[in-house]
Amino acid sequence: MSIANNRKAFHDYFIEEQIEAGLVLEGWEVKAIRAGRVQLKESYIHWKRDAFYLVGCHITALPEASTHVKPDPVRQRKLLLNRREMNKLIGKTERAGYTIVPLNLHYQRGFIKAEIGLAKGKKQHDKRESAKEADWKREKQRLMKNAR
Secondary structure, eight states, X not given: OEEEXXXXXXXXEEEEEEEEEEEOOOHHHHHHHHTTOEEOTTOEEEEEXXXXXXXXXXXXXXXXXXXXXXXXXXXOEEEEOOHHHHHHHHHHHHHSOOEEEEEEEEEETTEEEEXXXXXXXXXXXXXXXXXXXXXXHHHHHHHHHHHO
């Protein structure tokens, strides 16, 4: 079940590959995410000190869940990946010019997971072409529905 989606990622990038990763979260963050108070819009994945981090993900603290801690809504959150996945992502980003973007947050057997994508940036004309294709698909569906 999806918690939060990053629709802007599909607009700005060609997603080549998708990988699921765990997140290191604090208790107040889990409660806030379960309440739906998370935003992935401006977030990205950053490689630092032998680990990948989710940067810019905004999790708004619940007022009743975080009375004894000072929550930082945009702190860097570590991603849990195995070594083989890390090496593949590092190789692609350094050699082939890819970037890593978060696509969504979802539940997997009670745990909160992040789906990240290996992506190449779209140019402006690619974005316009994607929008035209989406409009044509909608129009085609509308025509098929009216034809019945």
